[in-house]
Amino acid sequence: MAEREHRVVIEGRRITTPRLVLRPWTAGDAEAALGIYGVPDVARWLAPALERVPDAAAMRELLERWIALDETLDAPQGRWAIERRGDTAVIGGIALLALPPDRRDLEIGWQLAPAAWGSGLAAEAGHAVAHYAFAAGADEIFAVVRPRNERGAATARRVGMEWVGETDKYYDLRLQVYRLLPADLDVPSLRPEQRPDVD
Numbered sequence: 001m002a003e004r005e006h007r008v009v010i011e012g013r014r015i016t017t018p019r020l021v022l023r024p025w026t027a028g029d030a031e032a033a034l035g036i037y038g039v040p041d042v043a044r045w046l047a048p049a050l051e052r053v054p055d056a057a058a059m060r061e062l063l064e065r066w067i068a069l070d071e072t073l074d075a076p077q078g079r080w081a082i083e084r085r086g087d088t089a090v091i092g093g094i095a096l097l098a099l100p101p102d103r104r105d106l107e108i109g110w111q112l113a114p115a116a117w118g119s120g121l122a123a124e125a126g127h128a129v130a131h132y133a134f135a136a137g138a139d140e141i142f143a144v145v146r147p148r149n150e151r152g153a154a155t156a157r158r159v160g161m162e163w164v165g166e167t168d169k170y171y172d173l174r175l176q177v178y179r180l181l182p183a184d185l186d187v188p189s190l191r192p193e194q195r196p197d198v199d
Contacts, residue, residue, distance in 0.1 A: 008127070008128045008131040008132075010131065010132055010135060013078060013080070015080070015128045015129065015131075015132055016085070016128075017124050017125070017127070017128045018085075018124075019084065019085055019086075019121065019124060020082055020083065020084065020085060020121060020124055020125055020128065021082075021083040021084075021085055021088075022080040022081070022082055022083070022094060022125060022128055022129065023080060023081055023083060024067070024070065024078070024079070024080060024081070025063050025066055025067055025070075025079060025080070025081045025093070026063070026067070026081075027060050027063050027064055027067070029063060029081050029090050030056050030057075030059040030060035030063055031056055031059075032081075032089070032090035032091075032113075033053075033059050033062075033063060033081070033090065033093065034053060034055070034056050034059040035113045036090075036091075036092055036093055036111050036112065036113045037050065037052070037053040037059065037062070037093070037111065038052060038053045038054065038055070038059065039052075039113065039114060040052060041114055042111050042112075042113075042114070045146055045149050045152060046111070048171060048172075048173075049171055066079050073097075075136045075137075076096055076106075076132055076133040076135075076136035076137070076138055077096055077097055077098065077106070078095070078096060078097075079093065079094070079095040079097075080093065080094050080095070080125075080129070081093055082094055082110075082112070082121070082125050084116075084121075091112055091113050091115070091116040091121065092110060092111055092112035092113060092116060092121065092122065092125065093110070093111050094108070094109065094110045094111075094125045094126065094129055095107075095108070095109050095110075096108050096129050096132075096133055096141065097109075099142065099144070099170050100170060100171065101169070101170075105140075105142050106133065106138055106140075106141045106142065107141070107142050107143065107144060107170075108126055108129055108130065108133070108141050108142070108143050108159075108180075109143065110122045110125055110126050110155065117151070120158065122155045123155050123158035123159050126143075126155060126156075126158075126159040127159050127160070127185075130159060130160070130180055130185055131185065134182045134185060138182075139181070139182065140179055140180065140181050140182075141161075141179070141180050142161075142177060142178065142179050142180075143156040143159075143161055143177075143178040143180075144167075144170050144171070144175040144176070144177055144178075145175060145176045145177075145178065146173065146175060146176070147166075147174065147175075147176055153176060153178070156178035157178070159180060160180055160184050160185055160186070160187060161178035161179060161180040161184075162178060162179060162180070162184070163176060163177070163178055164177050164178065164179045165177055
């Protein structure tokens, strides 16, 4: 991750990075959010936890439920809209929530509108929420990724997360599990040519 992406400012529930503002959702974000959660290429990786949202009215209802639920959650849990700093466009969403079934592990999950893919913005948002989580006292966070979701796995690695194995304990699905510890946040990973040889 580039050096500039490591600057994170946390002000309450508002988190800023060089290119992004992460802020709580509002019901007025429904149209922009539909461009994320209503897109089949995004939603296919979220089911069964979240099905594709069919229209703006359903998106508004879902956002209202998220907003109400966020008010009941203990920090660092929550959901944020991902807004581009330059034009304030809502380009994604990110959440840090307790994983079912036992609600002990914290899961970070990110979704971007397809037009924002490929620019490192999901990793920048994930990195920022990791800072928020650890500043609030979390001792580890997880990402769970379906085996064929190569984009999600690559983003988890760019955030600094390490693959720890597969499980079927979350969501009744076989999932790849990635974990991040506070000591590993902001530790640069080595490019393949820099890795030491291991016999």
